[in-house]
Amino acid sequence: MNWRNTPKISDNVYWVGVKDWNRRIFDSLIPLPNGTSYNSYLILGTEKKVLIDTVNPGFEREWEEKIRKIVDLGDIDYVVMNHAEPDHAGAIPYIMKLNQKAKLITSQRGTKMAQTFFKVPENRIMVVQDQQTLSLGDKTLRFIEAPMLHWPETMFTYLEEDGVLFPCDFFGAHIAYGLHDNEVEDLLVHAQRYFGEIMMPFRVMGQKAMEKLESLKINIIAPSHGPIHKNPNRILNAYKKWVYGETREKATIVYVTMWGSTEKMVKPMVDVLASEGIEVSLHNLVVADVGDIAKDLVDSKAIVLGAPTVLGGMHPLAVYASYLVKVLRPPLKFGVVLSSYGWGGGAVKHVEELLGGLKIEIAGALEINGPPTESDIGQVVELGKALAKKIKEER
Ligand code: FEO
Numbered sequence: 001m002n003w004r005n006t007p008k009i010s011d012n013v014y015w016v017g018v019k020d021w022n023r024r025i026f027d028s029l030i031p032l033p034n035g036t037s038y039n040s041y042l043i044l045g046t047e048k049k050v051l052i053d054t055v056n057p058g059f060e061r062e063w064e065e066k067i068r069k070i071v072d073l074g075d076i077d078y079v080v081m082n083h084a085e086p087d088h089a090g091a092i093p094y095i096m097k098l099n100q101k102a103k104l105i106t107s108q109r110g111t112k113m114a115q116t117f118f119k120v121p122e123n124r125i126m127v128v129q130d131q132q133t134l135s136l137g138d139k140t141l142r143f144i145e146a147p148m149l150h151w152p153e154t155m156f157t158y159l160e161e162d163g164v165l166f167p168c169d170f171f172g173a174h175i176a177y178g179l180h181d182n183e184v185e186d187l188l189v190h191a192q193r194y195f196g197e198i199m200m201p202f203r204v205m206g207q208k209a210m211e212k213l214e215s216l217k218i219n220i221i222a223p224s225h226g227p228i229h230k231n232p233n234r235i236l237n238a239y240k241k242w243v244y245g246e247t248r249e250k251a252t253i254v255y256v257t258m259w260g261s262t263e264k265m266v267k268p269m270v271d272v273l274a275s276e277g278i279e280v281s282l283h284n285l286v287v288a289d290v291g292d293i294a295k296d297l298v299d300s301k302a303i304v305l306g307a308p309t310v311l312g313g314m315h316p317l318a319v320y321a322s323y324l325v326k327v328l329r330p331p332l333k334f335g336v337v338l339s340s341y342g343w344g345g346g347a348v349k350h351v352e353e354l355l356g357g358l359k360i361e362i363a364g365a366l367e368i369n370g371p372p373t374e375s376d377i378g379q380v381v382e383l384g385k386a387l388a389k390k391i392k393e394e395r
Contacts (some may be wrong), residue, residue, distance in 0.1 A: 012139070105126045300330065309342070
């Protein structure tokens, strides 16, 4: 008995993805506290049958059983590779071996990746250009190039008659539960975290993609991670803010402390900013989840870095946080550095070296020797007030 769940998401369009409930880390970098899903979709046209994306290696058999519940594997005409990262393309060799006639559809840039990563012979690859269409009989696919969302070869696939957009990573969320958006109460929180981790460095490319989508009638967004958006406007509106770097009156504070001195500087900063009406999120880097930090950086105007000195530079955890800021490229406007040292400073200079070149105005830096005195705390309070003023005045 084939008991696999293969819900229909539109007319003759089925979800044949898998849930990775137990995955806890992605790319050995991104924590996945809620697991993730690898969404694959099966479209049955009257003349052609198409798989949209595949699944992560290790899930091939489960995926195969789902597809077999609906069609014979040999009946599939095309496999669309929207994106070559193995969490979506890793099962391409599996399906291409079981079905010797299917063609792999990919963008021009995806061709080499399909050959390099998945050993797909050139004669089984069908390259599509931006806005090219493919008739499946009663249904039509349109391919839309969306480079860098998430890799250079990425494209979206749009099912015209149903208004279903398959954007692979874009609009996704790393959560295993919930098939549809209405089943996940705090979906936008997960989506924002995912955006911060994966899409934030590519905001300009995201803007271009959003412009391309404006002319499409989108009824459903079916990404390759997380729930399917039956109410696409909610995620579209959120993405419009995020890709254009719309920020709130908010400061993200990340810090590490060794003997408590830096923390004694950070705590008054939290209170001053909050009392000035600034939204504050605080992350102790020793226990912080980098995904949560990435989420908060998506819409913060300012960052406060609490970084004690270790061996002439900032604490390694603060180096890591600074590097994340550098590569994730959040739309931050202001930065403040708070630091203490035991016998030799250097952390503030180190921060300035690392973050130099970013469009972040350093609104103030304070480096003190040992535990902060009343006078030092007074300086932190003044720095906090000045930062709050800048945040509120920034437009
Ligand atoms: Fe979900 Fe970039 O792969």
